[in-house]
Amino acid sequence: MSSFSFELIPPQSQVCPSNPSQDIRNPSQDYDRELQDSCHKSQAVSHSPCPSSNAARLGRLSTPHGAILTPAFVFCATKGAIKGATMEDVCLEQTQVILANTYHLMPSAAIVRKLGGLAKMSGWNGPTLTDSGGYQVFSMGHGSVAEEIKGNRRFPQAKSMVRISEDGATFKSCINGDTLFLSPEVSVEIQEQIGADLIFAFDECTPYHVSREYTDAAMRRSHRWEKRSLEHFAMREAQKQGDALPQAMYGIVQGGVYEDLRRESCAFVNGEPFFGQAIGGSLGASKAQMQDVISLSMQHLRKDRPVHLLGIGHVADIFDGVMLGIDTFDCVHPTRIARHGGALVKGGGRGNSEHINLRNSAYVGDASPIDPHCPCQTCRMYSRGYLNHLLRIQEMAALILISRHNIRFMNDLMAAIREGIASGTLAQVRREWLGAGAGG
RNA sequence: GGACGGGUGGCCGAGCGGUUAAUGGCAGCAGACUGUAAAUCUGCCGACGAGAGUCUACGGAGGUUCGAAUCCUCCCCCUUCCA
Numbered sequence: 001m002s003s004f005s006f007e008l009i010p011p012q013s014q015v016c017p018s019n020p021s022q023d024i025r026n027p028s029q030d031y032d033r034e035l036q037d038s039c040h041k042s043q044a045v046s047h048s049p050c051p052s053s054n055a056a057r058l059g060r061l062s063t064p065h066g067a068i069l070t071p072a073f074v075f076c077a078t079k080g081a082i083k084g085a086t087m088e089d090v091c092l093e094q095t096q097v098i099l100a101n102t103y104h105l106m107p108s109a110a111i112v113r114k115l116g117g118l119a120k121m122s123g124w125n126g127p128t129l130t131d132s133g134g135y136q137v138f139s140m141g142h143g144s145v146a147e148e149i150k151g152n153r154r155f156p157q158a159k160s161m162v163r164i165s166e167d168g169a170t171f172k173s174c175i176n177g178d179t180l181f182l183s184p185e186v187s188v189e190i191q192e193q194i195g196a197d198l199i200f201a202f203d204e205c206t207p208y209h210v211s212r213e214y215t216d217a218a219m220r221r222s223h224r225w226e227k228r229s230l231e232h233f234a235m236r237e238a239q240k241q242g243d244a245l246p247q248a249m250y251g252i253v254q255g256g257v258y259e260d261l262r263r264e265s266c267a268f269v270n271g272e273p274f275f276g277q278a279i280g281g282s283l284g285a286s287k288a289q290m291q292d293v294i295s296l297s298m299q300h301l302r303k304d305r306p307v308h309l310l311g312i313g314h315v316a317d318i319f320d321g322v323m324l325g326i327d328t329f330d331c332v333h334p335t336r337i338a339r340h341g342g343a344l345v346k347g348g349g350r351g352n353s354e355h356i357n358l359r360n361s362a363y364v365g366d367a368s369p370i371d372p373h374c375p376c377q378t379c380r381m382y383s384r385g386y387l388n389h390l391l392r393i394q395e396m397a398a399l400i401l402i403s404r405h406n407i408r409f410m411n412d413l414m415a416a417i418r419e420g421i422a423s424g425t426l427a428q429v430r431r432e433w434l435g436a437g438a439g440g
Numbered sequence: 441g442g443a444c445g446g447g448u449g450g451c452c453g454a455g456c457g458g459u460u461a462a463u464g465g466c467a468g469c470a471g472a473c474u475g476u477a478a479a480u481c482u483g484c485c486g487a488c489g490a491g492a493g494u495c496u497a498c499g500g501a502g503g504u505u506c507g508a509a510u511c512c513u514c515c516c517c518c519u520u521c522c523a
Contacts, residue, residue: 078476099475135475146473147481161477174477205475252475280475290474310475317474332476339479340472361469392467399479 004197004248004275006306006327009058012422055298055325056421061306063127063197064245065119068096070306071322071417073313073410074129074330079104080112080122084339084396084403087123093376093408094415098124099330102190103133106180107173109193117195117245129330130196132187132229134222134252134280135311137162137169138205145311148207164204166221184228192236195245200278201229203252205310208282215256215282222254223268230272248275250308253297256282257289266300277301278308279326291320298324315344315354315413319430322417334410338403341391343370344410347435354434356384358402363388376408 059070075082075090077098082090090098100118115121118128141160142148161172168183182190187202203222206215233249240246251274255261269277279297283290294309301307306327312318313331321329334344341359349356356363356370366384378387378401390398413433420429 074475076476083476084479101476104476131475136477139475140477144473144476144478172477200475203475278475283474308475313474329474331474332478333474336473336476336478336480340481341479342473357471359470394479396479 003062003064003246005060005062006276006304007060007062009060009422011058011424054323054426056322056417056426057325057327058418058421059306059327061127061327063248065125065127065197068127068328069418070327071318071414071421072096072328073318073334073414074099074308074328075407075410076101076330076332076335077118077122077124078332080108080118082403082407083335084399085335085407086400089377089400089404090124090407091126093404094411095126095407096411096414097127097129097328098122099129099131100194100196101131101133101136102187102194103131103136103171103180103182104175105130105194106133106182106190107175107178109190113193113195119195119197127198128196129198130191130194130200131310132191132200132202133169133182134187134200134203135205136171137164137182137203138207140171140174142207142209148209164221166224168202168225169204184225185232188229188232188236192247195247197245197247198250198276199233199247200250201226201233201252201274203254203280206254206256206281208256208285210256210282212256212258212261215254215258216261219254219256219261219265219281222252223265226251226268227272230274250274250276250278252278252280252310253301254281257284257293259296262293262297263300266297270300270302274305276306276308278310280310283312287317290317294321294326295324298326313410315348316434318413319417319426319434322421323426334406335403338406339399341398341402342406343387343402344406345371346373346409346433358384358387358398359391360388370402370405374405374408374412376405378402378405378408 056071061068061070061072074097075095078101080100082098105112112118112121118130119125138148140162161174163170168181168186171180171182172178173180182202184202188199191199202225204218204225206218210218230249230251233247237246251269251272253262253265253269255263255265279294283293290312298307303325307325308328308330309321309326311331312321312329313333318329337344337355341357342355343358344355348354358370363384366388368384369379369382370384370387371379382401387398387401390401416429416433417426420426
């Protein structure tokens with residue numbers, strides 16, 4: 001019997017034990033109407049096309065380190081630690097699963113293995129996932145997503161730190177300048193050493209500002225890389241001995257913003273024996289385009305596997321993704337903005353923001369917590385005014401305390417979403433969490 | 441008492457005849473951040489004005505010059521050294 005499984009759970013409001021999956025795909029009319037209602041509201045704000053139909057689903061993803069209830073948010077512990085948080089906090093604030101990165105852990109992969117693998121080494125001991133390093137094939141050459149899309153790259157003068165060939169990608173280590181080489185085979189073996197439950201095929205995350213020709217060629221190369229990843233992975237799995245835990249692999253859909261390429265990439269991933277599937281690559285220059293790309297991909301991906309949306313984590317985007325049937329999300333956003341003084345708040349912050357900036361003068365001397373209803377350790381003990389004070393004097397405690405809050409916020413958000421799906425009230429949940437300001 | 445070096449925008453600190461409302465840094469005010477080269481980055485930051493622009497500004501007072509934070513004289517403070 002496999003250590004991995006993904007089962008869909010029927011919503012409570014439409015119990016039909018004999019055929020759960022059918023129910024999930026045929027939501028009640030009430031539910032549909034509510035979603036439409038919610039869509040009109042969000043459309044007015046952001047011009048995002050709303051999901052034409054609701055495909056939100058509840059699931060249970062089982063791994064050797066425990067089960068994940070989906071939809072779920074995966075926190076980025078890129079280098080084996082969630083920046084600004086201890087694993088006690090990560091755990092206390094109801095986290096289900098964390099993610100590390102092959103590229104960043106490559107130099108210390110042997111040490112990770114020696115310490116028992118990512119889950120054990122970090123004290124997390126729960127389900128884990130590793131990215132293949134495919135994102136760095138992009139980011140080391142182009143900068144972050146925002147910089148790439150907006151055209152204001154962070155290091156305009158810097159030469160690309162990556163070189164791509166059919167065999168794989170050669171990087172400069174951002175830690176010590178060492179030359180690193182990642183190929184499908186190397187990525188799989190490093191991910192094996194890191195020992196995450198769920199691992200990713202090696203791909204190339206293509207940038208937005210690149211020709212259709214390049215996107216096309218890179219997609220085909222990614223497919224070849226993914227096939228090699230899968231073959232090498234199957235071989236390594238077959239050779240596993242003793243107490244070595246099994247792993248499961250996700251394939252990744254590429255194709256940029258091009259409909260035919262995305263369709264082709266979905267067909268490729270569908271046809272290979274991956275455990276799960278992820279949507280990656282450039283999702284476009286706007287939320288509307290992202291919605292289109294995801295929607296399109298979801299139309300073509302098979303429904304029996306868990307679907308992960310790579311790198312997306314704004315609250316509105318998560319709602320949109322969930323309604324399209326996405327099961328898991330990962331994003332640096334909640335933990336990154338925490339380190340920049342941003343606390344996620346239900347109903348959104350000022351303007352279209354989903355967070356408040358605790359560095360702002362508005363919070364000087366503010367005795368209230370970030371959110372009086374938030375059960376996180378930070379909100380139970382500390383005021384906005386104190387956090388503002390800590391930020392101003394540059395105490396690292398500020399970053400830790402805000403990170404804690406944002407972790408809990410995301411976990412509570414996902415729990416509320418699951419609850420909303422189960423009870424058929426996702427549209428209300430969406431309104432409650434997004435508020436009037438933050439559009440969809 | 442004498443010698444030397446200094447006094448620059450909230451603070452620190454460049455500039456040493458025009459391109460200087462005055463480099464930087466800090467503080468302050470805002471913004472950005474979506475498979476983490478990120479406890480990071482960007483913008484604003486004398487006053488008045490929506491803006492064009494108009495005033496004040498480089499210890500104080502005079503002076504030289506078409507033009508001075510920059511050169512000269514005197515005065516007031518401060519550092520260090522010598523008596």
